[in-house]
Every structure is written in structure tokens, then in C-alpha cells.
Amino acid sequence: MKRLLALLPAMLLAAFVSAAPGDTTKVQSFAGLQMNHYGAFDTTVEFPDGSVSYRKILMNFTLGKYQCPGNPQYCGDWDYDVHMFIMTKTGDTLEIGRFITPYANASYARTPWTYKQRYVFDVTDFYNQLKDSATVRIFYSGYSWGFTADVRFDFIEGTPPRNVIDIDRAWATGSRFGDNSPSQYIENKVDTKTFPVPNGTQFSELLFMITGHGNDDNGCSEFCKKFYEVELNGNKFDKTDIWRDDCGFNHIYPQSGTWVYDRGNWCPGDIAFPNRHKLAGLTPGNNFNLDVDFEAYTGSVTLQNRSWGSYNIQSAVIHYGAFNKSLDASLEDIIAPSDHETHFRFNPFTGKPIVKVQNTGSTTITSIKFRYEVNTKGQKEYTWNGSLASLETADIELGLMTDLQSATGNTNTFNVEIVEVNGSADGDATNNKLTSNFKAAINLPVDLWVEMRTNSGIGGVGISQTSWKVVDLTTNNIVAQRNNCAPSTTYRDSFTLNPGMYKLEVEDAGCNGLYWWASPGDGRGELNLYRKVSVIPVPLTGYFNGDFGCGFTQYFNVMWPAAVTEVNTQPEIMVHPNPAAEQLYVSLSGLARANGTIRLVDMMGRVVLQQEVNSSTVVLNTSALSNGAYTVLYTTADGSNAKLQSRVVIAK
Structure with a gap:
């Protein structure tokens, strides 16, 4: 069983001027489509005529956002499944890709209104369906709007690994799971099917796409781990979990919903990967029987706000000829x-x-x-x-x-x-x-220190779930680390590194970072990396104020002090920590000299704190301020610079 996904940089897909193997034909099917209702969006597409051999065919789906008219409560905020189908004149309807939209509230750093996410699917096996005129369908399973779709097919000339002889659609159903009444029982909907083996077949595979949605009393099918087995001519094999256990490592993070929770073969914002099962021992010209059997389970719906969960299934049997290449x-x-x-x-x-x-x-x-x-x-x-x-x-x-x-x-x-x-x-x-x-990657000096304040964790007892280490990438040796920490405790570790290439690797065993809105009982922790001579932390790309799921990694180079240069010379104001409690550090950079006034302004526009400054680093006493959001403003004494501003949250 394999996960099926091929991801390629967009630049690889650029067409060349002269015809040669590797040339790319691009076919656009959707451009700027606003997915503004539940259901199907169809378009007719003219694909290549089939006279050319293609090494690879890629479907590029770019997800974007738009601002919903009327300012509804939700706009681009929820995790909905998006299905891509190819529908031919001969009646073939096959799913060729599926992903789940992220929790993408525009207030989050990674998902502003300008957000774009490229999903790339290898659809080479569907070449026989991607010929001449066909209908491409997007099925959006959403009940609020705010997402856009751009879909392009790239046909890259050359020889594929194997030629597809035929594709037979297998099961296509959305079935309740755990409701074992005759009309709903999943085994009655995913039943035994008989398929022929075409002449010339050398290899056959079952392509099985399944994702779990909804929650009964036990969290099934979205939040419960179940399995299925493939049955070929009465023999079971390839027991497979219907589960993703790595959502806390999601590449789209943080999100504005429960993105870290593992789910029924999907994660918010990611591709839903189909499973491939090799069907061995088939003979061309004969038939075979195929079935999928699910783990026995009886569910119930008695709790408030619970309903029957279900599995969304699309599948196909693909028959291939021999390999076209020996060594490749x-x-x-x-x-x-x-x-x-x-x-x-x-x-x-x-x-x-x-x-x-x-x-x-x-x-x-x-x-x-x-x-x-x-x-x-x-x-x-x-x-x-x-x-x-x-x-x-x-x-x-x-x-x-x-x-x-x-x-x-x-x-x-x-x-x-x-x-x-x-x-x-x-x-x-x-x-x-x-x-x-x-x-x-960023360049840093040889002398550094890490300050970590652990959160309270589960009940404030035991060992903190969060740890960190610095690894020398030349030797793979750990050169500094902090683990087995107590909850709600601050640790400060300084170290001197040799010039070289390093990574700071932060791990959280609970996969909810040092702070996550959905785990308020864990409290708020903090981790910062500092240059030895500074109290302003080094910006960490994947930190996001502690909302990093299972962890994050910061790569960096260490140079001798004379070799470390600051890339950004524009005037800038930085605040730390954010959120703050008793005190707030303000750092000014890109100025010839610091000479002016810093003001904190509340949401009503009132100046609640003011301090004259003549140095690039200032410490403000915020102990008397109420919880809330504030704007930090810096203005120069002589008016030679425009105002610099940042936002900070006071949370005690």
C-alpha cells in the first residue's frame, strides 16, 4: 500500500520553445472560480487529442480566498472537503483528487485574504479520460464560502513508467459507519464486485480513497481510528488504518480551528491521500472478485450535538502494461x-x-x-x-x-x-x-541563548511536553538542549557555537505547542532565541507565539561576529513578548539614532502609556494595563521619520 502524491515546483512546468521530450502543454479548466455554494461546479475542457505520449500529467489546484459579500459570520473559516472529478462523454466519472480546506480566518498570519495554496496531484493514470472533450467537476462540500479555485492541467511529454490499459470504477459512496441497519450498513454498500482482467495486463491495483467525517458518541468517523482490509478472491490482505496521525505537523499552520487533531485519513488544509493496493495473481482474460471489509463497529448517537459519522469513498481498479523503462x-x-x-x-x-x-x-x-x-x-x-x-x-x-x-x-x-x-x-x-x-536562512553570531518558559501542561504536574535542541548539521551532534522540564518554569541556557550550519528543533509531545486556544487549561508558555548581547528575540519563522502543534525547526548559519549582517535596514519596531503581561520590550531598528516618544494606545484611541526614548531598546512597565489589544507607536522628536507602529496584546 502506498500514499499517492507527486509535488513539483511550478517552475518545472514551464513550456519550452521547441518541441522535445519534456515539453509541457497547459490546459486551464477553472480560473478565479468563487466556490459560493454547496455542490458541483462543472466546466467543459478541450484536452489534447491523445496523439502524444506524456511522461507525467499534473493537476494543479490553487486555493485562494475572497471576501464574502454581506460580511457573514464565517468566510473561509472552515474545513470542507473538495473533490475533483473527470467526466467523459462515454460516462466515466472518476475522482482524480481530493483535499480539505484549512481553517483560514484572515486574522491568522498564514491565511490572509491574499492567501494562496498550491495542491499538485499526479493524474497520469487518467490519461485515457483526459483526452479530447471532457467535463471537469469541482465538488465543494462546504456550507460557508470564501474560497476560490484555479485549476490547470500540465501534460509533460515523454514516456510514462507504465501504460494504463483500462480503469474500472469500483465503489463510490458516502456511507454511515456504525449504523448497522440493513439500509445503512457499510458492508452492504461496499460489497463484493466482479471485474474482468483486460488482455495485456501485467499489473493491477486498487486505488482506494476514503475520508471519515462526522462524530457519533465515540467520535466516529472523523476522530476515531478504524481499519479496513482488501479481499481478493476471498483472501484478505493489506489491513489499512483509516487515519492520519501527523496533523500536528501540518505544513499550513497555525490555523483558526482545531488543526492539530488527528483525523480519519485527512488533516485540515492538506491533500487527502488515496491508498494503493496491489492485486497480485490476476490472469488476463479472466474475472476476479474484489471486496473491502471494515472493522466491526456499532455506534450510537445519544449525546448532544452528535450525529452519525460516515466514510466518503471513491475507488477504481487500474490495469497496467509492462514497465516502459528498465533503469530510471x-x-x-x-x-x-x-x-x-x-x-x-x-x-x-x-x-x-x-x-x-x-x-x-x-x-x-x-x-x-x-x-x-x-x-x-x-x-x-x-x-x-x-x-x-x-x-x-x-x-x-x-x-x-x-x-x-x-x-x-x-x-x-x-x-x-x-x-x-x-x-x-x-x-x-x-x-x-x-x-x-x-x-x-538567517545568520547569527557564535554566542546565543535560549529562554523557555514551559506552560502548565496537564494539571501542572509531571514533566513538560516541550523540549528543544540545537543540532550541528555538519556532524549531526546535539550541541545544546533542554528537556525533562518542570511545568510553569523558566529556563535560560547560553551556549557558544563554532561557525557552521545548525538547526533549532523544538518538539511538543502533546502536539499543541506552548500555547493553543483550544487547550486553555495548559496555560501559556514561551520560547525565544537571543543573541548574547540583545534582549530582543531572534524572529523564529515557525514559532507563531507558541501555536506550532507538534513542533517546529529553525535553520540558521553561525558566522563570526564581523560576518553577521542585518538584512533589513528599513526603520522597524518590534515588541516582545506578545502577548505581554507585566512588562514589554520595544526594539527600534533601521534608525540613525533613537530619539522620540513611544505611546501605547488602546482600542478607543486613548494614550494609556507614554515614554520618551533615546536608545534602541526600551522596557515598558505594563503591569497597570488592562487585558486587551493595544497599538505601540513610535514618533521621532524632530518628525524626520513617519510613525512606526506594532500591535500587542496584554494578557495576565
Whole structure:
């Protein structure tokens, strides 16, 4: 059983001027569609005529937002499933992709009104349906609005790993789970089916998409972990959990809802991954029986605000011919360095680049030689050794890339190429190169310190769920760490690092960070990284005031003090901590000198605190202020600068 997903940087999909393997034909099906009602949005699309062979076909779904007319209570705020279907003239209706919208309130940093999220689906297996004229359907299962859809298909010329001989639709149902009455029993809706095996078939697979929704008294089917088994000609195999256990590591975070909770094979804001089950021992020209059996379960609906849960199922049996290539490694994605939003948790990055590779040939791959560079210089080579069976994928960590230390700003490029597979030339050179754009990791001095105030956790007893460590990326050694901490306790740890490449890795065993609105009983903790000579914390990309789920990682380079430069020279005001309680640190940067006045203004526009300043760092006593939101304003004494302002919340 495999998870099915291929993610590629958008730049890879650019069409070339001359016709050659690797050229890309782009077909737009939806542009700027406002998903403003529950149900189907259909459009007729003219696809290529089928006369050209395509190595890969990608469906790119870009989710955006719009402001709902009339200012309703909810707009882009809820997790709804979105289904993509292809509907042909011959009557085929097949689901080719599914994802769940995020809790995307515009007040959250990652989901403003300008929010865009790219979901990329490998739909190569549906080439026979993506020909000539066909209907593409978006089915939006939402009851509030605020999301937009742009959908484009990219047909990349070349030879696919295998040719699809036929696809048979299997089960397509939304079935209650736990209601075992004859009319609702899931085993009656997902029953045994008989399928023929087409001539020329070498491989067959069941593509099974299932997501759980709704909550009975036991949280089923959204919040309960159940399983199913595939049954081929009476023999059961591939027992599979209907579950995602990594929602607290979601790449779209924080969200304005319960994003950290694990769910029935989906996470808010992410693709719902179908499962693949190999159907072995089939004979072309014969029939076979196929069934899916679910874990026995009897539910109940007696509690308030509970209703029957259900499983949403779409499935198909796919028959393939023989492999078209013997030896072929395909570069599928650059995970780091990258500025693609799907890889937010890995970036900005320094250290050993990470790429995703698939074996698209019939021969097991035991070694791959890579060549890679940053900003078209400093080319390096690295050989990976291991074992990668046909159609398997692997995330491969390349050799240390010291040129990442010298990268600056937000417009860098990383190029990687496969140059050898199993010690010889690769069988298909058209899938051997990728390029990513990326932002440089921050540079810090050698002397640093970390301050962590743990939250109260579960009842304020035992060991804190939160820990941190600093790892030297050259040696993979832990050079500083703090774990096994007491609840509601402040720890300050200073350390001196050698120049090099590092990561600060923060973990939370409870997967609800140091602060999460849905766990008020845990209280509020805080973690900050400081330069030794400063009381203003280093901005941590993935921290979000403690709302980081299962953890986050901050990559950074350490330079000798003379080599550390501040990238931002524009006037800026920063406040810390936020939220604050008894005192507030205010830092001014980008000014020739600090000489002016800082004012705190409440929501009514009243100045509640004022202080003259003549240094870049100021400590304000906020102990007398009431809880609430305030604006921090700085104005220069001579009026030479425009006002600098920031927002802060006082919470005691």
C-alpha cells in the first residue's frame, strides 16, 4: 500500500520553445472560480487529442480566498472537503483528487485574504479520460464560502513508467459507519464486485480513497481510528488504518480551528491521500472478485450535538502494461531548500539539501549520483546508496552544501540533477533535473541563548511536553538542549557555537505547542532565541507565539561576529513578548539614532502609556494595563521619520 502524491515546483512546468521530450502543454479548466455554494461546479475542457505520449500529467489546484459579500459570520473559516472529478462523454466519472480546506480566518498570519495554496496531484493514470472533450467537476462540500479555485492541467511529454490499459470504477459512496441497519450498513454498500482482467495486463491495483467525517458518541468517523482490509478472491490482505496521525505537523499552520487533531485519513488544509493496493495473481482474460471489509463497529448517537459519522469513498481498479523503462530514477521534488508553501516546515534552510526521488523503472535502484549547486556556482556531487524498488519513493538527504551559508535575500536558486543510476547513465534523462527558488536562512553570531518558559501542561504536574535542541548539521551532534522540564518554569541556557550550519528543533509531545486556544487549561508558555548581547528575540519563522502543534525547526548559519549582517535596514519596531503581561520590550531598528516618544494606545484611541526614548531598546512597565489589544507607536522628536507602529496584546 502506498500514499499517492507527486509535488513539483511550478517552475518545472514551464513550456519550452521547441518541441522535445519534456515539453509541457497547459490546459486551464477553472480560473478565479468563487466556490459560493454547496455542490458541483462543472466546466467543459478541450484536452489534447491523445496523439502524444506524456511522461507525467499534473493537476494543479490553487486555493485562494475572497471576501464574502454581506460580511457573514464565517468566510473561509472552515474545513470542507473538495473533490475533483473527470467526466467523459462515454460516462466515466472518476475522482482524480481530493483535499480539505484549512481553517483560514484572515486574522491568522498564514491565511490572509491574499492567501494562496498550491495542491499538485499526479493524474497520469487518467490519461485515457483526459483526452479530447471532457467535463471537469469541482465538488465543494462546504456550507460557508470564501474560497476560490484555479485549476490547470500540465501534460509533460515523454514516456510514462507504465501504460494504463483500462480503469474500472469500483465503489463510490458516502456511507454511515456504525449504523448497522440493513439500509445503512457499510458492508452492504461496499460489497463484493466482479471485474474482468483486460488482455495485456501485467499489473493491477486498487486505488482506494476514503475520508471519515462526522462524530457519533465515540467520535466516529472523523476522530476515531478504524481499519479496513482488501479481499481478493476471498483472501484478505493489506489491513489499512483509516487515519492520519501527523496533523500536528501540518505544513499550513497555525490555523483558526482545531488543526492539530488527528483525523480519519485527512488533516485540515492538506491533500487527502488515496491508498494503493496491489492485486497480485490476476490472469488476463479472466474475472476476479474484489471486496473491502471494515472493522466491526456499532455506534450510537445519544449525546448532544452528535450525529452519525460516515466514510466518503471513491475507488477504481487500474490495469497496467509492462514497465516502459528498465533503469530510471525520476527527480520528483525539492523539499529543501525551497520556497514552496508545502515545505514551509523545512525552510528557510541550510545544511544538507533534501530531494524526493522515485524509481520509475523495473530494476531496483541501489545508487544514485547527484550533481547540485546554489545560484549556479559551487557545483558538488553526492552518491546515495540504498535500495529503491520499482515505483517506490524516497526522500534523500544530499551532502552538506556550504554554499547555502553565503546565500542572501529571497531570490536564490538551487539546481539538482541525477547524473548516474546504479553506476551508469540513467535510462530517461527527461526527468533528471529540477530547480527550486528559496529564501536564505538567517545568520547569527557564535554566542546565543535560549529562554523557555514551559506552560502548565496537564494539571501542572509531571514533566513538560516541550523540549528543544540545537543540532550541528555538519556532524549531526546535539550541541545544546533542554528537556525533562518542570511545568510553569523558566529556563535560560547560553551556549557558544563554532561557525557552521545548525538547526533549532523544538518538539511538543502533546502536539499543541506552548500555547493553543483550544487547550486553555495548559496555560501559556514561551520560547525565544537571543543573541548574547540583545534582549530582543531572534524572529523564529515557525514559532507563531507558541501555536506550532507538534513542533517546529529553525535553520540558521553561525558566522563570526564581523560576518553577521542585518538584512533589513528599513526603520522597524518590534515588541516582545506578545502577548505581554507585566512588562514589554520595544526594539527600534533601521534608525540613525533613537530619539522620540513611544505611546501605547488602546482600542478607543486613548494614550494609556507614554515614554520618551533615546536608545534602541526600551522596557515598558505594563503591569497597570488592562487585558486587551493595544497599538505601540513610535514618533521621532524632530518628525524626520513617519510613525512606526506594532500591535500587542496584554494578557495576565
